[in-house]
Each structure stands twice: as structure tokens, then as C-alpha cells.
Amino acid sequence: MTIEPITGRYLTVEVEGSPRRIYFEEAGQGRPVLCLHTAGADTRQWRHLMNDAEITKRNRLIAFDMPWHGKSLPPEGFETQEYLLTTEAYIETVLAVIDGLGLERPVLAGCSMGGRIALQLAALHGDRFSGFIAIEASDFQPAWYDIDWFHRPDAHGGEMGAALVSANISPHAPEAERWNTLWMFMASGPGVFRGDLSFYTRDDTLIGRLNRIDTGQTPVHIIVGAYDLTCTPDDARRTAAAIPGATLAVMDELGHFPMSEHPQGFRPFFIEGLAKMPEWAGLGREVA
Amino acid sequence: MIEELETLQRRLDGTPHLLRLGRLFSETVLIGFDGDEYYLTFEKGRLVEIAPGPSRKTPYRFGILTDRAALEEFWMPLPRPGFHDLFGLVKLGRAQVVGDILVLVKNLRFFKEFMALNRRERMEVA
Numbered sequence: 001m002t003i004e005p006i007t008g009r010y011l012t013v014e015v016e017g018s019p020r021r022i023y024f025e026e027a028g029q030g031r032p033v034l035c036l037h038t039a040g041a042d043t044r045q046w047r048h049l050m051n052d053a054e055i056t057k058r059n060r061l062i063a064f065d066m067p068w069h070g071k072s073l074p075p076e077g078f079e080t081q082e083y084l085l086t087t088e089a090y091i092e093t094v095l096a097v098i099d100g101l102g103l104e105r106p107v108l109a110g111c112s113m114g115g116r117i118a119l120q121l122a123a124l125h126g127d128r129f130s131g132f133i134a135i136e137a138s139d140f141q142p143a144w145y146d147i148d149w150f151h152r153p154d155a156h157g158g159e160m161g162a163a164l165v166s167a168n169i170s171p172h173a174p175e176a177e178r179w180n181t182l183w184m185f186m187a188s189g190p191g192v193f194r195g196d197l198s199f200y201t202r203d204d205t206l207i208g209r210l211n212r213i214d215t216g217q218t219p220v221h222i223i224v225g226a227y228d229l230t231c232t233p234d235d236a237r238r239t240a241a242a243i244p245g246a247t248l249a250v251m252d253e254l255g256h257f258p259m260s261e262h263p264q265g266f267r268p269f270f271i272e273g274l275a276k277m278p279e280w281a282g283l284g285r286e287v288a
Numbered sequence: 289m290i291e292e293l294e295t296l297q298r299r300l301d302g303t304p305h306l307l308r309l310g311r312l313f314s315e316t317v318l319i320g321f322d323g324d325e326y327y328l329t330f331e332k333g334r335l336v337e338i339a340p341g342p343s344r345k346t347p348y349r350f351g352i353l354t355d356r357a358a359l360e361e362f363w364m365p366l367p368r369p370g371f372h373d374l375f376g377l378v379k380l381g382r383a384q385v386v387g388d389i390l391v392l393v394k395n396l397r398f399f400k401e402f403m404a405l406n407r408r409e410r411m412e413v414a
Contacts, residue, residue, distance in 0.1 A: 144375075144378075144379060145375075145393075149390065149393050155394045159397065160393055160394060160396060162397070163393075163396035163397040163400060164375070164393070164396060166373070166397070166400070167372075167373035167374075167375045167376055170372070171365075171366050171367060171372045172366065226369045227369045227372060229369075229370065229373070229375070229376050229379050
């Protein structure tokens with residue numbers, strides 16, 4: 001029998017003028033590291049790192065399910081709403097969680113759309129963070145697919161979405177973790193993946209903001225997998241080159257969901273990223 | 289290439305979970321490479337006919353047009369980035385999807401795993 005050290009709780013914050021009940025998990029102590037999941041998925045993508053005693057010895061990893069995802073509910077009245085994530089709502093949500101949990105200048109680690117919003121936050125609210133680890137993150141890529149495929153009454157959007165994103169998983173990934181990664185997409189709520197992709201594939205406002213990022217105050221480290229067809233190494237290189245002082249690591253044997261699809265392969269790259277972040281001064285308050 | 293397609297057919301018959309996933313898939317699919325064409329007719333997930341082309345009168349629902357070298361890379365046990373997935377081949381410019389792409393997407397897991405069955409064959413032979 002195994003009982004993992006990850007604990008899960010809920011907090012309710014206000015986003016876009018109405019309450020959001022948000023599920024979050026955490027493990028470890030020390031420097032707070034807020035972890036953002038990809039589109040169409042949830043905090044389970046981070047469970048391997050949160051169960052890594054070496055990492056949690058000095059890092060307090062916190063991950064939360066975005067509203068509509070995982071164990072976080074959609075807002076009241078969702079049944080008549082079209083879910084379309086926006087940069088503004090995403091930023092407001094991340095900052096509300098930081099305030100709600102009383103985190104002082106956490107490291108922000110985000111993957112895919114989480115990496116995209118990490119770079120937006122680096123540009124617009126850098127003072128709220130101590131550094132950024134942007135995984136499979138880039139300035140912008142338009143969709144090479146039709147996002148409407150993933151929300152229609154005559155087919156299962158989750159199963160189609162999983163089949164599509166399997167293109168982004170490395171053949172080096174262990175089979176069990178490949179399928180655990182895809183399960184989250186299969187199980188996502190109707191229209192949620194599409195709504196995330198609307199943000200990811202239509203909002204190009206980050207391009208003009210990259211030069212606002214001050215890596216002298218908050219370092220930015222970008223990590224990208226060679227098997228990522230959505231955010232390719234070329235996309236990540238272009239983005240890193242536009243941020244003075246940003247660093248980049250390319251993972252030859254990983255894809256778009258590295259912490260989830262191949263935890264052991266990703267581990268050294270994440271540890272390297274953490275090492276690039278500032279030492280923690282120990283100012284963080286604990287959750288009440 | 290007919291041998292490779294027959295291998296796909298044989299392996300599909302021996303892969304119960306794919307037959308289950310494809311139980312609603314009854315379509316004709318064009319596979320084209322280097323100018324050669326084959327029309328694969330599926331009935332309830334089974335590949336029941338492989339008809340060599342070219343043909344201008346065989347209707348097909350969707351098709352994958354690629355080249356033999358790309359397929360050989362695709363069927364490697366550990367393909368290079370891009371060659372590891374059908375849509376990767378498309379993104380690399382080494383394959384094209386023609387016809388009703390939505391039918392392909394609705395059956396994407398089935399069809400991608402079907403096309404990759406030769407990878408498993410080659411791993412076992414090796």
C-alpha cells in the first residue's frame with residue numbers, strides 16, 4: 001500500500017465577477033512553485049514531480065485545476081455559456097489563486113497554455129513572481145487543426161482530442177504514462193479543450209509583449225521537447241530569442257506533456273530549471 | 289507495399305481492442321504513395337479488401353497521400369520527431385489528408401493505431 005504526500009483542498013475566489021470553486025493540490029515545503037496544467041487536462045499532470053521527495057524537500061509545489069477542469073467546477077450558469085478562455089480571465093484566475101493561498105512571489109511553472117500564460121504574466125505582472133519556468137511555451141502558433149472538431153454533438157470531443165494530442169507525445173514515453181496523459185483529455189468536460197484552444201490558437205497578444213519581460217528581475221527558462229508538434233523547438237527558440245536573457249533547454253526525447261508523459265525523462269530538466277530560479281528568502285506564508 | 293498493407297490487415301484481425309474501437313467504421317480509405325494507390329475497404333472495423341489502383345471511379349471517404357520513405361520512417365520502432373505520427377507527417381509536408389478529414393478525426397485513434405501496426409510488427413521481428 002502507498003499513501004502519497006500530495007494533499008488536495010478547495011478554495012473559492014472571485015473571477016470575472018463571480019465565484020469559482022477551485023481545487024488545488026500541494027506537496028513539499030520551502031520555495032513556492034505554482035504549477036499550471038496544459039489545455040484539456042488538470043493537476044494530475046504534475047503528480048510525479050509532487051511525489052518526488054528530492055524536489056519537494058526544498059520546494060512547495062502547488063497545482064490547481066482551472067475552472068471547468070478536473071475537480072474545479074465551471075461557474076454557475078455554465079449550462080448556457082460557451083466556454084472560451086481569454087488571456088484576461090486566465091491572468092485573473094492565476095493571480096486570484098496566488099492571493100487566495102497567500103503565496104509571496106512564487107516561481108510559476110506552466111506547460112503549453114500554462115507556459116503561454118506564464119510568459120504573459122512575466123510581461124504584465126512580473127513583480128508578483130520570482131521566476132518563470134515556461135514548458136512547451138512560445139509566443140503564438142495558429143492551429144493546424146480545426147478547434148471546432150472537439151465540441152460537437154455527434155462525436156466524443158474528449159476521445160478525438162486525445163487522439164489528436166497523441167501526436168505530441170514522444171515514442172520514448174513509457175506506455176502507461178502515455179495513456180495516463182491521454183486519459184485526462186478523454187475525460188475533459190464537453191467543449192473545455194476547444195475553449196482552451198481558443199485562447200491558445202487565437203490570442204497572439206504575447207508577441208508584442210515579450211520585450212517587456214525583465215529577466216534581470218525574474219528569470220525565464222523555457223523548456224521544449226523535440227517531439228512536440230504544437231510548440232516545436234523552433235517556436236521555443238524564436239520565443240526565447242525575443243526575451244533578452246531568457247534561457248532555453250531542448251529535450252531530445254520528450255514531447256508536449258513532459259512532466260506527465262515521461263516523468264523520469266523530464267525530471268533533470270525541471271531540476272535544472274528550478275536551479276535557475278532565485279534562492280527563496282523564506283518569506284512565504286502558509287495556507288490558513 | 290501490398291505486403292505492408294496485408295500485414296496491417298492481418299495484425300488488425302489480431303488486435304481485438306482496435307476491432308472494438310472500429311466497430312462503427314465502415315468506409316473506403318485511399319492510401320497513396322509515390323504515385324501508387326490502394327483502396328482499403330473497412331467493414332465494422334475489419335479491413336475486408338485491399339484494391340490496387342489507380343482508379344478514378346472508386347469512391348473513398350478520405351485518403352492519406354505520402355511517400356514510401358516517409359512510411360518507412362513512420363514504421364521505425366522509435367521514429368524521428370515528426371515521423372512518429374500521421375499528422376506529424378502532414379506537418380512535415382510528407383503527407384496530405386484528402387477527402388473528408390472529419391471522418392478521419394472522428395475515427396482518429398482507430399486509424400492512427402491501425403496505420404502504426406507495422407511498427408509493432410517490425411519491433412517483434414527485430
